[in-house]
Amino acid sequence: xxxxxxxxxxxxxxxxxxxxxxxxxxxIDELTAIDARTVVVLYDVAVEPLAQxxxxxxxxxxxxxxxxVGGEDVKTWGLAGDIFDWLADAHxxxxxxxxxVGGGTVTDLGGFVAATYxxxxxxxxxxTTLLAAVDAAVGGKTxxxxxxxxxxxxxxxxxxxVAIDPAAFATLDPRDVAAGVGEALKTALVADPELFVxxxxxxxxxxxxxxxxxxxxxxxxxxxxxxxVAGDERERDDTGAGGRAILNFGHTxxxxxxxxxxxxxxxxxxxxxxxxRAALALSRERGLAPALADRIETLVNxxxxxxxxxxxxxxxxxxxxDKKRKAGKVRFILIRDIAQPxxxxxVNEASVRRALTALA
Amino acid sequence: xxxxxxxxxxxxxxxxxxxxxxxxxxxIDELTAIDARTVVVLYDVAVEPLAQxxxxxxxxxxxxxxxxVGGEDVKTWGLAGDIFDWLADAHxxxxxxxxxVGGGTVTDLGGFVAATYxxxxxxxxxxTTLLAAVDAAVGGKTxxxxxxxxxxxxxxxxxxxVAIDPAAFATLDPRDVAAGVGEALKTALVADPELFVxxxxxxxxxxxxxxxxxxxxxxxxxxxxxxxVAGDERERDDTGAGGRAILNFGHTxxxxxxxxxxxxxxxxxxxxxxxxRAALALSRERGLAPALADRIETLVNxxxxxxxxxxxxxxxxxxxxDKKRKAGKVRFILIRDIAQPxxxxxVNEASVRRALTALA
Numbered sequence: 001x002x003x004x005x006x007x008x009x010x011x012x013x014x015x016x017x018x019x020x021x022x023x024x025x026x027x028i029d030e031l032t033a034i035d036a037r038t039v040v041v042l043y044d045v046a047v048e049p050l051a052q053x054x055x056x057x058x059x060x061x062x063x064x065x066x067x068x069v070g071g072e073d074v075k076t077w078g079l080a081g082d083i084f085d086w087l088a089d090a091h092x093x094x095x096x097x098x099x100x101v102g103g104g105t106v107t108d109l110g111g112f113v114a115a116t117y118x119x120x121x122x123x124x125x126x127x128t129t130l131l132a133a134v135d136a137a138v139g140g141k142t143x144x145x146x147x148x149x150x151x152x153x154x155x156x157x158x159x160x161x162v163a164i165d166p167a168a169f170a171t172l173d174p175r176d177v178a179a180g181v182g183e184a185l186k187t188a189l190v191a192d193p194e195l196f197v198x199x200x201x202x203x204x205x206x207x208x209x210x211x212x213x214x215x216x217x218x219x220x221x222x223x224x225x226x227x228x229v230a231g232d233e234r235e236r237d238d239t240g241a242g243g244r245a246i247l248n249f250g251h252t253x254x255x256x257x258x259x260x261x262x263x264x265x266x267x268x269x270x271x272x273x274x275x276x277r278a279a280l281a282l283s284r285e286r287g288l289a290p291a292l293a294d295r296i297e298t299l300v301n302x303x304x305x306x307x308x309x310x311x312x313x314x315x316x317x318x319x320x321x322d323k324k325r326k327a328g329k330v331r332f333i334l335i336r337d338i339a340q341p342x343x344x345x346x347v348n349e350a351s352v353r354r355a356l357t358a359l360a
Numbered sequence: 361x362x363x364x365x366x367x368x369x370x371x372x373x374x375x376x377x378x379x380x381x382x383x384x385x386x387x388i389d390e391l392t393a394i395d396a397r398t399v400v401v402l403y404d405v406a407v408e409p410l411a412q413x414x415x416x417x418x419x420x421x422x423x424x425x426x427x428x429v430g431g432e433d434v435k436t437w438g439l440a441g442d443i444f445d446w447l448a449d450a451h452x453x454x455x456x457x458x459x460x461v462g463g464g465t466v467t468d469l470g471g472f473v474a475a476t477y478x479x480x481x482x483x484x485x486x487x488t489t490l491l492a493a494v495d496a497a498v499g500g501k502t503x504x505x506x507x508x509x510x511x512x513x514x515x516x517x518x519x520x521x522v523a524i525d526p527a528a529f530a531t532l533d534p535r536d537v538a539a540g541v542g543e544a545l546k547t548a549l550v551a552d553p554e555l556f557v558x559x560x561x562x563x564x565x566x567x568x569x570x571x572x573x574x575x576x577x578x579x580x581x582x583x584x585x586x587x588x589v590a591g592d593e594r595e596r597d598d599t600g601a602g603g604r605a606i607l608n609f610g611h612t613x614x615x616x617x618x619x620x621x622x623x624x625x626x627x628x629x630x631x632x633x634x635x636x637r638a639a640l641a642l643s644r645e646r647g648l649a650p651a652l653a654d655r656i657e658t659l660v661n662x663x664x665x666x667x668x669x670x671x672x673x674x675x676x677x678x679x680x681x682d683k684k685r686k687a688g689k690v691r692f693i694l695i696r697d698i699a700q701p702x703x704x705x706x707v708n709e710a711s712v713r714r715a716l717t718a719l720a
Contacts, residue, residue, distance in 0.1 A: 077441040084437070088508030091680070116476070119501065119514045120594075141479065148448030154479045155515050234480075320451070 044102030115157030130180025179269025404462030471502030475517030490540025539629025
């Protein structure tokens, strides 16, 4: 990818909801081509200058704008309710397009508001963190957190357009870069062997937020996720052959760690990196070739994460409230090779404890 | 329809979401055939005995149950948030089916909770009011109210099955029967000439809650609405040729009256009857044949409604916040003949004032 160019990835949903993800320095400029009489802009105050650029581009078409302090605390039922009242006061109608600018928490919230207000407004995502770009921007998942767990409330509502300018990643905290690289590696492990090799060769530059490496990484992740989502839009395929659930590799223990340690102590991507280590340990137990497991672990371990203090009992209990449970059983995504994931629901507690011990 | 028999109407959505509506004395019994490991039952305390019968049928499969005081006050953002917390406490997973038993407010709320919890649980509706049976049970609309207006938040989420036992209508307040008959007449006017003729011949028995007449009326309404919904599932067809928007006949002024008078002063179906009178006056202005208009008005006027005190200025202002607005314009559904509806967005204020005067 040449800097300044815009690469487009089509998310093909088989109908008129299909949409493009634009990645590159000019991606943001394409937003204003949206067919919308008016727009609403919800943005993370951490990216206020970018948001104000977008707002200025839309000029008098902006019916409502609001800066929010991004992070898991933004994804609350109460704030969503407040936003609905603001939209009602602004007399928003169904021709309005909502634009969410920020990390995954702001795009999750914005997408949820768009999905439910007036039974569905069109919306666009402008992910400004690496994690949001590689993960939250594609797939149509929107979400609100409850006290009992993350993302327990939400609907599927695909955006009409996603604009990603990798320049936004230059100002990210190194932990946020690492978190995003972790999710990218997850995508590689379940769906893109070429990206795995690319990350093996470029992990140092990726973690240093090299814009060229991150642009390529984002484009590959978006394309891989678009393929998976196109095949199983609502995560109903449980065969593990290629269903959307494979994207939850590392998430069973990852979500449980986030919940046990308190949201905020661990970034989502960091929790997924730790969860991947656990999933790799379990995969190894079930036959993932030791040489390959070593090679993957070397790459996973290259991604810096905190070492949270979490009692194993609490983590195991937290896996039991994961919303991905089916028929009351806790599911794990494991791999037998790169891009060969499978789903199991018969992992016993002793195995999970061994995997958690391996994290320390 | 023979009493005791169950009549089934298929709602064909063109995919695996298609479902049946069962109408008759044995309809409730078919609920337990649902493929669900566990169920959650949300019910209106006004139909506690029926709800407890259903709960007893499911036995140990009931993971959570809660009685609610039905009415518009139940459709709040706050209560939906409370229900999510209860479901999380009960460790509900995606194999759970939610069953909503009650009038349209309880089924609207239950459907919304099912649509958004864990990004979508399956659900069944057991409408126990005539209004809910003829209107809310088919179409997949779920909703929550805001202070600014009714049904401003919601998503489309079709039930997996709907069970209607007309015996439930025997205990309804006469106003609730009239409200339901009003919605049935609305359906006839926009989509079913035979039902119009049937109601002309049987209006007295319908208003007296004659079970045979109501069973036939409900089945015809469900079938008519299923046809309309199948053709335009998400209310995107604005041509007026047969799109779902035609079901909003009487709703522009109806919703505005509900809002202006305060929800509760007017039942929804009563407001729709008043709104239909306004829509008929406007239809007459635009060429509905006077003889037919007189005949329809005679039937509409046979349905008793309160005569709410509402300032015309306030009603007109309230139409401007209707969520059915497109491009900032207020839309009306009018008819040029029975089952020949069309949509206009150029009704001037003077015409609306004349129509409101005609209500008094």
